[in-house]
Amino acid sequence: MANYIKKPGAISMSFFKKKSRKTEPASVQKELPQKTDNSKLLDKDLERNLATIKHLYGNSSDLVIRKIRSGEDNKLYVGLIYLDGLIDIQMMEDLMAAFMFQLKDNQVTDGSLEKEDLAKLIESTSIPIAETTEFHKLHELESAINCGGVAVLIDGLISGLRINACGWKERGVTESSTENVVRGPKESFTETLRTNTSLVRRKIKHASLRIEELQVGKITKTDIAIVHIEGITNEKIVEEVRNRINRIEIDSILESSYIEELIEDKTYTPFPTLYNTERPDVIAAGLLEGRVAILVDGTPFVLLAPALFTHFFQSAEDYYQRWDIATLLRMLRVLAFFVSLLGPSLYIALINFHQEMLPTTLLIDLAAQREGVPFPAVIEALLMEVTLEILREAGLRLPKAIGQTVSIVGALVIGQTAVEAGIVSATMVIVVSITAISNFILPSYSMAISIRILRFAFIIFAATFGLFGIAIGLFFLTLHLCSLRSFGVPFMTPIAPFVNEDQKDTLWRLPTWKRYTRPRLVSKENSIRESEGTGQNIQFGKRSEG
Structure with missing residues (x-):
C-alpha cells in the first residue's frame, strides 16, 4: 500500500502555494482602514469589549447585545451577546431566567460573592441547559456567536463564557432526490453537519468510528468532518486526506465540490476521482470497506475517498437485491x-x-x-x-x-x-x-x-478516421484511466492492476457470504470482514457447502 500513497510533500498544487504579494507604499498603507486584531485578549472593561464587537460587526442589525446590572449599587455588570436567528429562542429565555435568578441571590445582592465565583456559578447553572465553555480571546468570542452561541461577558473579568444555544432552521431528513431505490433506506443527508454525523453514527454503532472536525475558509469558516473507522482504514490515507485539506487556503467553502476540486489528485480530467453521495448507507458501506468520508457543513453531498472506476457503476440497491x-x-x-x-x-x-x-x-x-x-x-x-x-x-x-x-x-x-x-x-x-x-x-x-463530454470527442474521431479513429480514442481513453489515482490508489483498481481477491465486487457481485474480505489496496489493516463460510446453508441442523 505504501507504493500507492503519495507523500504529502510530493503534492505541489498551485492553490496550495502562497503567492507573493506586492508591498504597498507607506502612504497608501496609512490610508487603509485599520482592522480589529482578533487575536488579542479580552479587556477587563465590558464597555470596551462591547464597543469592539460592534465595530467588528459594523453595527449589524442581527447583532443583539443585552446588558444586565445588579448587585449593590449596580456594581455587577453582565453582557449577553448573540446573533438573532442563530440561537434557540426558548433556550435563550431559559438562560435569561437562570441568570436573573442568580443575580437576585442574596450573596450577589450584598456584593459578598466575587465576580470570578459568579462566572463559575453561571457556568454551573448553564450546563444542564446547554454546553458551556470558557474563552479569553476576541477571535474565540467571534467564533462563539458565529456558531450559534451566546457569549456572556462580566465587567472586570478578562474571560467570558460561551453557551451553546444554537437553534437555526434546518431541513429535516427526507428521501434522496438523486439516488432513488426501490428497496433500501429512504433517508438522506441534510445541510447540517451534526445531523449528518448522527446519521452515520446510527449506521455504525461502534466506538472505533472517528470523527475529526476542522474549519476551512478564511471568511466562511466552514466546518468539515473527516470520518473513518480506526483499525479498518489505512492510516496513510487518513493522513493524506487530512494534509490536503489543511493545505487549502481559500476565502470560502460553500459546497463539497470546492473540497473535491481542491484535493483531487488530477484536475485536468473529465472523470471524477472522488465519489459523492447523499445516502448515509452508501457512506457507511464505504467506511466499512476502509474508505474515508468527508462531510461539509451546508451541503447534503458527502465525499468518499478513495474512489475507483467501478464504484460509479454500483448502486446502493445492488446490495439489497439478490446477487x-x-x-x-x-x-x-x-x-x-x-x-x-x-x-x-x-x-x-x-x-x-x-x-x-x-x-x-x-x-x-x-x-x-x-x-x-x-x-x-x-x-x-x-x-x-x-x-x-x-x-x-x-x-x-x-x-x-x-x-x-x-x-x-x-x-x-x-x-x-x-x-x-x-x-x-x-x-x-x-x-x-x-x-x-x-x-x-x-x-x-x-x-x-x-x-456526455467524451461523446463529442468520439464523434469527431469517427467522422475523421472511422472505426480506426474510435479505436485510437478508446486506446488513449484507457491510458488516461490507468494513469489516474485517487489518493494514491490506482483509479482502475482492481482491474488494472488486476487484483484477484477483489473481483468479488467489481462489475459483478458475488453472494454476500463470498465477499468476506475488504478491498486489498484500500484497507490492509483489517482485511477480513466476516468469517469464511458464514453464509453456508443450514439444512436440518447440518451445515453444508453453499
Whole structure:
C-alpha cells in the first residue's frame, strides 16, 4: 500500500502555494482602514469589549447585545451577546431566567460573592441547559456567536463564557432526490453537519468510528468532518486526506465540490476521482470497506475517498437485491456506458466509412432516409446532441411542474419536425435517443456528465478516421484511466492492476457470504470482514457447502 500513497510533500498544487504579494507604499498603507486584531485578549472593561464587537460587526442589525446590572449599587455588570436567528429562542429565555435568578441571590445582592465565583456559578447553572465553555480571546468570542452561541461577558473579568444555544432552521431528513431505490433506506443527508454525523453514527454503532472536525475558509469558516473507522482504514490515507485539506487556503467553502476540486489528485480530467453521495448507507458501506468520508457543513453531498472506476457503476440497491439480479443490472450499466459513449460515433463510422459491414437491406433503407438530408452525418449528430443537451438543461432549470413536460414534449416535437423537414434522418433521431436514455442508467451523475463530454470527442474521431479513429480514442481513453489515482490508489483498481481477491465486487457481485474480505489496496489493516463460510446453508441442523 505504501507504493500507492503519495507523500504529502510530493503534492505541489498551485492553490496550495502562497503567492507573493506586492508591498504597498507607506502612504497608501496609512490610508487603509485599520482592522480589529482578533487575536488579542479580552479587556477587563465590558464597555470596551462591547464597543469592539460592534465595530467588528459594523453595527449589524442581527447583532443583539443585552446588558444586565445588579448587585449593590449596580456594581455587577453582565453582557449577553448573540446573533438573532442563530440561537434557540426558548433556550435563550431559559438562560435569561437562570441568570436573573442568580443575580437576585442574596450573596450577589450584598456584593459578598466575587465576580470570578459568579462566572463559575453561571457556568454551573448553564450546563444542564446547554454546553458551556470558557474563552479569553476576541477571535474565540467571534467564533462563539458565529456558531450559534451566546457569549456572556462580566465587567472586570478578562474571560467570558460561551453557551451553546444554537437553534437555526434546518431541513429535516427526507428521501434522496438523486439516488432513488426501490428497496433500501429512504433517508438522506441534510445541510447540517451534526445531523449528518448522527446519521452515520446510527449506521455504525461502534466506538472505533472517528470523527475529526476542522474549519476551512478564511471568511466562511466552514466546518468539515473527516470520518473513518480506526483499525479498518489505512492510516496513510487518513493522513493524506487530512494534509490536503489543511493545505487549502481559500476565502470560502460553500459546497463539497470546492473540497473535491481542491484535493483531487488530477484536475485536468473529465472523470471524477472522488465519489459523492447523499445516502448515509452508501457512506457507511464505504467506511466499512476502509474508505474515508468527508462531510461539509451546508451541503447534503458527502465525499468518499478513495474512489475507483467501478464504484460509479454500483448502486446502493445492488446490495439489497439478490446477487444474480445485482450482477445483471451492473452488466446492463456497463453496456449502457459503451452505448452512451460510442452510439453516435459508431453510426457515423458505419455510414461514412464502413458501409460493407451493414446488411444490404439496412444499407438501402438508410440511404433512402438520408436522400433528402442536406448535412453530412457528423453535422446531424452534433446538431441533435446539442439540441438534446439544451433540452436537458432547460428541463432541470425550469420549475418541476413544467420542466419534465417541456423536455419530453420538446424532444418529441423537435425530433419529428426535424425529420419531416428533412434536416436529419429518422435513424439519427433513434440513435441519439437511445444514447441519451443509456446515459440516464448510470447511477453516478458525475460519471454520466463525463460520458456526455467524451461523446463529442468520439464523434469527431469517427467522422475523421472511422472505426480506426474510435479505436485510437478508446486506446488513449484507457491510458488516461490507468494513469489516474485517487489518493494514491490506482483509479482502475482492481482491474488494472488486476487484483484477484477483489473481483468479488467489481462489475459483478458475488453472494454476500463470498465477499468476506475488504478491498486489498484500500484497507490492509483489517482485511477480513466476516468469517469464511458464514453464509453456508443450514439444512436440518447440518451445515453444508453453499
